[in-house]
Amino acid sequence: MAYVIAEPCIDNTDQSCVAVCPVDCIAADPSVDRKFYIDPDGCIDCGSCESACPNQAIFRADKLPPSRVDFAWIDATWYRDPQAARDAVDGVASAA
Amino acid sequence: MDATAIQRAASAAGSPGRRDVEPNATLVARIDLTSTIARFTIRPDGGPLPFEPGQYFALGLTLAGRLVQRPYSTASAPGSARDLEFLVRLVEGGTFTPRLWALPVGARLRVGPAKGLFTLRRRDPRTHLFIATGTGLAPFLSMLAALAADEAAWPGTNPTSPRAVVVHGVSHVAELAYRDRLERMAAGPTRVRYSPVVSRPTHPDNAGWTGLTGRLDAHIDELCDVHRLVPAESVAYLCGNPGVIATAERILTAHGLAREAIVSEQYWPPEEHTPAG
Numbered sequence: 001m002a003y004v005i006a007e008p009c010i011d012n013t014d015q016s017c018v019a020v021c022p023v024d025c026i027a028a029d030p031s032v033d034r035k036f037y038i039d040p041d042g043c044i045d046c047g048s049c050e051s052a053c054p055n056q057a058i059f060r061a062d063k064l065p066p067s068r069v070d071f072a073w074i075d076a077t078w079y080r081d082p083q084a085a086r087d088a089v090d091g092v093a094s095a096a
Numbered sequence: 097m098d099a100t101a102i103q104r105a106a107s108a109a110g111s112p113g114r115r116d117v118e119p120n121a122t123l124v125a126r127i128d129l130t131s132t133i134a135r136f137t138i139r140p141d142g143g144p145l146p147f148e149p150g151q152y153f154a155l156g157l158t159l160a161g162r163l164v165q166r167p168y169s170t171a172s173a174p175g176s177a178r179d180l181e182f183l184v185r186l187v188e189g190g191t192f193t194p195r196l197w198a199l200p201v202g203a204r205l206r207v208g209p210a211k212g213l214f215t216l217r218r219r220d221p222r223t224h225l226f227i228a229t230g231t232g233l234a235p236f237l238s239m240l241a242a243l244a245a246d247e248a249a250w251p252g253t254n255p256t257s258p259r260a261v262v263v264h265g266v267s268h269v270a271e272l273a274y275r276d277r278l279e280r281m282a283a284g285p286t287r288v289r290y291s292p293v294v295s296r297p298t299h300p301d302n303a304g305w306t307g308l309t310g311r312l313d314a315h316i317d318e319l320c321d322v323h324r325l326v327p328a329e330s331v332a333y334l335c336g337n338p339g340v341i342a343t344a345e346r347i348l349t350a351h352g353l354a355r356e357a358i359v360s361e362q363y364w365p366p367e368e369h370t371p372a373g
Binding site: 041042 | 152154156162163164165166167208211212213364372
């Protein structure tokens with residue numbers, strides 16, 4: 001069960017999570033991306049990122065609030081189709 | 097953002113999801129303590145990797161075409177160590193450790209850069225209380241080596257107090273990793289004290305054990321008194337089982353240690369019962 005980064009990270013990327021992730025499974029292209037993404041295949045569920053995030057943007061996938069469940073798909077998708085994930089993030093941001 | 101984060105972000109730029117997966121280290125030695133606990137020594141290709149005592153490295157194996165990594169604190173002395181040693185528990189049914197167990201000496205694997213904030217505060221004159229469960233002992237071997245090196249260059253600590261007290265809790269005597277080394281330290285002039293605790297004294301494997309028994313946290317108060325720890329002159333490092341760490345933090349706080357004098361690293365999230373394997 002991986003962790004997921006939800007919308008509090010959008011346009012508010014503190015990046016403490018990147019520094020503490022023991023297996024480097026959090027990434028983004030800062031020149032393009034509006035948030036960071038957790039690779040569900042690499043995440044080892046240690047929870048370090050959740051504790052480190054000052055924006056309370058990170059949740060265990062099985063504890064995502066209903067309004068944020070799409071972010072599990074967004075994070076996973078970024079690692080195979082980054083543009084699709086970015087489009088989804090833009091959609092969430094514009095709807096907010 | 098620190099240098100690691102900048103590096104990670106930069107490496108992701110333009111190539112989302114891609115990471116270095118090529119092996120960059122060799123397994124050069126392995127010592128099995130039990131069927132489920134072993135010491136693994138790896139040699140990075142590019143020479144010694146820098147690290148602070150207490151930090152961990154992500155070891156990685158490519159499984160089914162993807163890199164699978166797990167973080168392990170190194171027991172090695174910082175500085176000039178060519179090899180890195182890790183104390184690892186086999187997690188039955190895990191993704192990573194069963195494959196690690198199957199590796200022969202000479203096998204290739206990947207090691208990432210040192211990470212982690214659970215590091216020794218250097219040149220701290222206080223008595224160091226190191227409390228570990230199971231494989232959580234590993235970072236303390238590294239810290240003890242650093243303390244010994246600092247002591248040689250900086251003999252400014254109180255010679256009447258212990259320099260370090262190591263309390264190691266395990267289920268079985270055979271899991272007392274580095275017992276010989278710690279007993280030698282305790283018998284030598286380094287002012288290190290060593291208090292192993294075996295939680296299952298009635299198990300046949302533990303026959304003959306005459307040391308402390310039961311839960312490690314049940315002995316903390318007593319050991320603070322035995323080793324004459326002065327709360328204001330002590331700093332505690334805790335590593336391993338999150339339940340034991342939480343209890344130990346409460347006991348040490350009640351004993352008079354300041355919150356800033358208690359540093360901990362949990363080997364898995366408190367809500368889980370076992371580490372990722």
